[in-house]
Amino acid sequence: MSTQSHSLVMLRRNLKHLTRNPTSVFNAVLMPIIIMLMFVYMFGDAFSVGVDYIDYATPGLILLAVCYGLGATATAVNSDMTKGIINRFKAMDVSRGAVLTGHVITSVLTNLIAIAALVGVAFLLGFSPEASLTDWLAVGGVVVLLAFAAGWFTVALGLSAKSPETAGMAAVPLVMLPFFSSAIVPAEKMGPGLRQFAEYQPFTPIIETVRGLLDSAPDTNDAAVAVAWCVAIALVGYLWARSAFTKRA
């Protein structure tokens, strides 16, 4: 048996957990849609962003959907660590990282389900992107890359937290981060301080990249910065997760 097959076993285990505890999936899928409806119907007309608000907001909401799934991942990782089952895995001849890889893949999959649902509803609300098939594939690539990076980072958060509850709380800043980016309104409309923060935080270039791709007018500079951020977050998350995992007996 190889690392891949052990990771697959762990993935299957996590997916079973999701079916036994569907509330967390509902949260991850429904919350972004509710937020979308709220912004599009309640506030959308109040923001003048130059284009249809649904076309402006969808890319940002896609990222928000990624972030909403993370709380469940952090909680699940931490429950594994605090409930003793991890010691069973560790004392078995099981590939060390399989538990963590399983959680990252589960996280990416829930993200993709949430995004598919969100984009579906966006189309019903009149979302009309210019994107070609290649652009869509690129959007998929960026989203998966972000989900993967955020997944490793969240696994590390989950490993470092003391209890499942604090692990869930630790992911909240990640959920809030897209609100302080160009997801909902363009950064240049924000006040000083917040504007600089929005311009330089990782989500803004990622959102701008997705937005550019959906307009079929990608900005290569944004894209390079976005990919760099994702790779950096994934790397930090992975190394942090690995050291936290080794430390936790």
Place this chain on the structure above:
Amino acid sequence: MTTPAISVSGLRKAYKDKTVLDGVDFDVHAGTVFCLLGPNGAGKTTTVNVLTTLVQADGGAVRVAGHDIATDAKAVRAAIGVTGQFAAVDELLTGRENLQLMVDLNRRVAGGGARIVADLLDRFELTASADKPTSTYSGGMRRKLDLAMTLVGDPRIIFLDEPTTGLDPRSRRTMWSIVRDLVDDGATIFLTTQYLEEADQLADRLAVLDQGRLVAQGTPEELKRLIPGTHVRLRFSTAAELDAAAGIFPEATRDDDALALRVPADGGTKSLRALLDRLDEHSLSAEECSVRTPDLDDVFLALTGHATEVDTK
């Protein structure tokens, strides 16, 4: 002599400045039950954690199944099965799924393992609840499932950390018979317990751990010779009665402060009746009569000169 299944020499472990294991040596021979006896905080779980590669030792040499735990942890893990102190089952999965998970993760098992799962469920009397989530299981059922999970892949060396703590007497007996069956099948068992009776029932050899050191080691028979046996304690109301009673039971030891007499006996009704009859013959009656079997406290008192101290961490 063959290589021992487990050999430990000079094992040391400290957490920060607190020494938990302070030079522990012992060997466990293949196909036997070795029991580590000690109160809470003696270092039993730390020993298990080190031997099962969960925690790194600070010093000493440990070989499990012939492999060095420091340099060849992977080979050790492949040879052992571990049931920790707290049931390590996946609560969201059913009993069957938990066992299947172990099959899927086990490199020793070839094929789908449905047969192995069914056999284990049957052997541990869990078939009826096999498809219920383990969160609905009782403590005893969880322990049984936990042990069943450990047995997937037929490990030759099995570690059981306080397998019966918190179980009712009936489940405890079931657990004992399971352990005996495992040994009959040729497995080596490393067991920790707080109960003298359990060690006596199961162990071929036992070691007594006190504050990170082994204070005694041997067969249960050898250790029992070191501690006071079962006895009847008679308490009298006057010193004169105590004197008279001490006269008719020359083998007894007396405690003048408590006006009590400790008469060796086997705890059975026959010897108790004989003892009471002798008191009657001499028209003596005791204020209070109690049968005492030695417990861990007596062992500790006898071996270390102090009672079991629970270290508050």
